[in-house]
Amino acid sequence: MKQPTAGDRCPRSSWAIDANLSTVDVSAAYREMRSEELKRAVLDLIIQEYTDKSPDHELSIDTPLLSGGIVDSDSIASLTELLERTFRVRIPAEEATAESFETVESIAKLVDRHSRA
Amino acid sequence: MAYNRATRERYRNELESIREAGLFRKERYIHAPQGAEVEVEFPEGSDLRTVINLCSNNYLGLSSHPDVIRAAHEGLDARGYGLSSVRFICGTQDIHRQLEVKLTEFLGTEDTLLFPSCMDANIGAFEAILNEQDVMIADRLVHASIIDGMRPCRAAHDSYKHADMGHLEQKLQEHQNRRAQMIITDGVFAMDGDVAKLDQIVALAEKYDAMVFLDDSHATGYLGQTGRGTHEYCDVVGRVDLITTTLGKALGGATGGCVSGRRELVEICRQRARPFLLSNSVAPVIVAGALKVLDLVTNGTERRDKLEWNTKYWRKLLSDAGFDVKPGNSPIVPVMLYNSKLALDFSRDLYDEGIYVIGFFYPVVPKRQARIRTQLSAAHEKMHLDRAIEAFVKVGRKYDILGKRRKEIISQYGL
Numbered sequence: 001m002k003q004p005t006a007g008d009r010c011p012r013s014s015w016a017i018d019a020n021l022s023t024v025d026v027s028a029a030y031r032e033m034r035s036e037e038l039k040r041a042v043l044d045l046i047i048q049e050y051t052d053k054s055p056d057h058e059l060s061i062d063t064p065l066l067s068g069g070i071v072d073s074d075s076i077a078s079l080t081e082l083l084e085r086t087f088r089v090r091i092p093a094e095e096a097t098a099e100s101f102e103t104v105e106s107i108a109k110l111v112d113r114h115s116r117a
Numbered sequence: 118m119a120y121n122r123a124t125r126e127r128y129r130n131e132l133e134s135i136r137e138a139g140l141f142r143k144e145r146y147i148h149a150p151q152g153a154e155v156e157v158e159f160p161e162g163s164d165l166r167t168v169i170n171l172c173s174n175n176y177l178g179l180s181s182h183p184d185v186i187r188a189a190h191e192g193l194d195a196r197g198y199g200l201s202s203v204r205f206i207c208g209t210q211d212i213h214r215q216l217e218v219k220l221t222e223f224l225g226t227e228d229t230l231l232f233p234s235c236m237d238a239n240i241g242a243f244e245a246i247l248n249e250q251d252v253m254i255a256d257r258l259v260h261a262s263i264i265d266g267m268r269p270c271r272a273a274h275d276s277y278k279h280a281d282m283g284h285l286e287q288k289l290q291e292h293q294n295r296r297a298q299m300i301i302t303d304g305v306f307a308m309d310g311d312v313a314k315l316d317q318i319v320a321l322a323e324k325y326d327a328m329v330f331l332d333d334s335h336a337t338g339y340l341g342q343t344g345r346g347t348h349e350y351c352d353v354v355g356r357v358d359l360i361t362t363t364l365g366k367a368l369g370g371a372t373g374g375c376v377s378g379r380r381e382l383v384e385i386c387r388q389r390a391r392p393f394l395l396s397n398s399v400a401p402v403i404v405a406g407a408l409k410v411l412d413l414v415t416n417g418t419e420r421r422d423k424l425e426w427n428t429k430y431w432r433k434l435l436s437d438a439g440f441d442v443k444p445g446n447s448p449i450v451p452v453m454l455y456n457s458k459l460a461l462d463f464s465r466d467l468y469d470e471g472i473y474v475i476g477f478f479y480p481v482v483p484k485r486q487a488r489i490r491t492q493l494s495a496a497h498e499k500m501h502l503d504r505a506i507e508a509f510v511k512v513g514r515k516y517d518i519l520g521k522r523r524k525e526i527i528s529q530y531g532l
Contacts, residue, residue: 052278069484074264075257078274 038087039108045086046071046104049079061104076101083107089114139457140480145473150181151370153496157473168473169501171491173370176339176448177420178496180370184413185406192405200398204231208398216404219411220375224337224362225345225354228383231404233396235334235363235374236262240269241390242330242361242376243299247272250296254288256280256313258306260332272299279306282317289325298327299358304347305335308482308490310449312340315351328358334374335449338367339421339495344414358382364403369410373399420495424448427493427502434506435491439520440513448493451477452509453486455523456530460487463512470508485532 039061047059050070065071071079080096083089089111100110135141145159151173156165179185192212202208213231220229232238239262243253251272255263258279267274275292277284285300292298300322302313315331322329333346341349344367348357359378364371376386386393414420428448435442441453454460460476467474467489478487513519518526 050278052281069479072257072483073480074261075276077268078255078276081274 035108035112038112039104041087042083042108042111043104045082046107049082059104061108063104064102065104065107066098066102071101073098083111087111087115139461151175152181153178153494153498153501155473159468166471168468168471169497169505170473171493171505172473172475173492173494174335174366175370175494175496176367176424176492177344177414178424178494179368179410179413179420180496182369182410182413185369185409188409189402189406192408193402196401196405198402199400202398203394203396204398205394210398210401210404212401212404212408213398216408216411217375219408220377223345223411223415224360224377225348226357226360226377227380229375229377230383230387230390230393231399232374232376232390232393233399234365234372235332235361236265237392237396238361238374238376238386238390239263239266239332241266241392242359242386243267243270243272244391245386245389246359246382247297247299249273251299252292252295252297253299253301254285254292254327255301256303256306258309259301259303260307260334263301263303263332267301280311280314282314282321285318286321286325289321289327293325298325299330300327301330302332303335304331304333304337305340305447305449307335307449308451308477308488309443310445310447310451310490311443312336312350312445312447313347315347315357316353319351319353319356323356329356330359330361331357332361334361334363334366335447337362338414339424340447343418344421364407364410368414369406371403371406373403373407424493424495427495427497430499431491431493431502431505434502435509438506438510438513440509440518441522441526443488450491450493452489452491453523453526454489454518454530455485455487455526456532457487459516459518459526459530460489463516464489466512466515467508470511472505472508485527 043059043061046065051059066073076096079101080091084091091110091114095110100106145157146161147155147157148165149156153170154167155170156167158165196210196212200208217229217231243266247253247270249271252275253267253270253272254275254277255267256279257276275288277288289298300318302318304315305312319329331347336346338344340346343349345354348354357378359376359382361374361376364373376383432442432450435450435452443451443453454463457478460478464474464476474489474491476487477490482488
């Protein structure tokens, strides 16, 4: 199994930066994180990973990502691993479905579920 | 389980949903060798029509070249039809190794291994070379066969925004702790026709100690001054670690592919790549034809020069007529229509005008990016392109899109 390291972080996510401080109890800090903050962190990550300056890419937490053509289904594998590295979670392959990746909100729920597990 | 009525019904419904989604593919039967003009039966059972072919990967016009056909005949006579074996049992002939050596010389690499197709090469290479200590960082628009090849590989998966060097560099920094990093890109991207910034990719790879994997299927044979491919075009010959490419496009267009690059990486593919180990050898007739193709492309550049002229001429014709053409230097020239139905209707009307092109839309290309992909060949003469542009202009007028750009076409037809 891959071990997360200091290099595995998303610079835009305040959560990820916290996660790199060895003095912080990662799982406890994470549990306390409000879901709005998580959604914001996921939104930042998706914006950074998938959007360019195109006007079609004004994103919010309920923008359809896959059916809207913003996230291509071929990159679900790499996005799953990026979420795992950034948020220190393990997402089982059977849950990395198109449905789970349809919006920022559904991705945040997926991450949240596994952070509590 | 027997193939009972319910099972049959389930698959029928599945097919029906493909039809309803407008994604049902139908083949067109060609009653001729591949070329600039072909006789086509479409729909099935209809009379044959001679149409100008602007959708083949026959970039150098070698698919039906008399010298290649003659060499293939000789190969058939001298080495037989089939080998009834994988390479490792009793399926390697002298000519297989000759072709591998010739491809190595042509591509400017250290060694080469033939595969039944480039798809097989892409499926086998990553799993053979990388393990869980490594990471693959792929351009988001790489060919789907690369995505399928990355899937069984235990290395970490990552990707960067298409052609975005800043994003790639950020990924390389993030993964510095890995044993090995492999940057993965196409040379010429099949749907957009743009060329990878391979010089910048190689520079980043050298800065961050990463390997570079290049699928050059849409470039080998014509891109670069002597047609070696994207690495020649970008002046990085010898600095790309692994190239996969095909004999199925510019290099005769039959079938077969290869991995070519660092000696150790190629050898590991020979030892471990499952599509190589588990598939029959490339048939002698194909190998003999490909040897002749390499002679032809090594001994002169007139075919790739003609292709370059055709490409520039066709791009100019389309732009002057007011089409919205994706910029680029490759013989893949997409005419942007954005709306899926418009792309479908446009290609059907062009066929009625005697031009064979295909409309591409989601999920083959991203949403809101529907297009007609045109592809040039050295087999085209100026008169083919002159006739084709007449048809394009006629259909373009019918749909009133000439001189219009993205915004205007979208406001007219929607997304």
